[in-house]
Every structure is written in C-alpha cells, then in structure tokens.
Amino acid sequence: MARVILFEMSSQDPERSASFYSSVFGWHVGEPNWGYHAVTTGSDDKPGINGGIALGPHDYPHGTRIQIEVDNIDDAISKSTEAGAQVVRGKMEFDDYFLAYLVDPVGIGFGLVQNKK
Template structure:
C-alpha cells in the first residue's frame, strides 16, 4: 500500500504563506537552493507529515499530496491505464528522487514521488 509522504502548498505569495504558517503553527522552512521551493518541517514528534511551499505555476492556490511509490515510471503507467492523466511528467529532484504530477479521473491533482538519493 502506498502512503502520502508530503503535502505541497502552491500559493501566489510563498513568503506570506511562510510567515503565516511559521507564526500560527511554528513550522520551520528551508529553501531549496536556487528554487522558489521551501521544505516545511511540521514537527519533530507526533503524528503528521512534512511538506513544501512553492509559488503556484498558474496562480491558483491548492494543496497537492504526493504519494510515495517504488517506481514513478510504473505508477504513471498504472495511472494512465486506469483513466488518470499525467499533467507534469517525471522530473528529477537532485539528491532526493523523482516526482510527477497527475490528475485522477475525478479531477484531483496529486503527485507520485520516488525516493532516490542518487538522483541527478
């Protein structure tokens, strides 16, 4: 069974969102060098997952959940076979792994993410 591993907040103003979530919830942020992408640490203990904040590519605010998979390529094929659509093809996140964004048959966007520290 594949589990949600990370959330991503896509917003118009990342700094405003960072300020809000840091102030309200005490979350910590670390910017990915050279990118408008910030990793979010939501805590050290207890239930929950970490995430990220980024500038929305189309100006629409949304939350995208990424699901951990052993192979992005295999799951993209399964998603398309079952009526889903790949909307952002597999991309490399150097030192982290691979990620792609899809839409399910009901129109919900989600990510599939494969961990690979050797990714370049």
C-alpha cells in the same frame, strides 16, 4: 503500499503563506531553495508529515497536493492513467529522486516520487 510522504502547497505569494502558517501553527519554514520553502510541522515523535510551500505554477497556481512515494514511478504513472488520471507533468529527474504530477479522475492533484536510493 505507497505512502503519502509530504504535502506541497502552491501559492502566488509563498513568503506571505509561509509567514501565515508559521505564525498561526508554529510551523518551521526554511529558507527558499529553488523557490521551495521546506516546512516542518512538528517533531518526529508524533504522527504527521512535513512538506513545503512554493510559488504555484501556471498549471496549479493555488492549492495543496500530496506527494506519494512509489517504488516505480513509470508503473505508477501507467496504472494511474489506466484508471483515468491525467498527467500534468511527466516524469522529471532530480539529483536524488524522480517526480511527476497527475490529476485523478475527479480533479484532485497529486505527485508521485521515486527515490533513486
């Protein structure tokens, strides 16, 4: 079963967004790394997920996407598109993981993450 492992908030003013969520909810917002602010929403002894805030790209300027961890990103992309999803950004490779962005059949954006292990 694939699990939601984090959220990703897109903003056209990530510094302002980071300040807002930090001051209102007490989230710890890290220094930007490649324009991405890692967000810790609480301690690991309570249920919840962490995420990040970044400058929203042209294809997703505002909003929140969940990131779903999968065992095989190629299979997950294939199954998603067969079920009606559209690929926004195909499989991208990073040091420790692969990432892709899709939109489900009703327009909800989500990401797929496969760790390289």
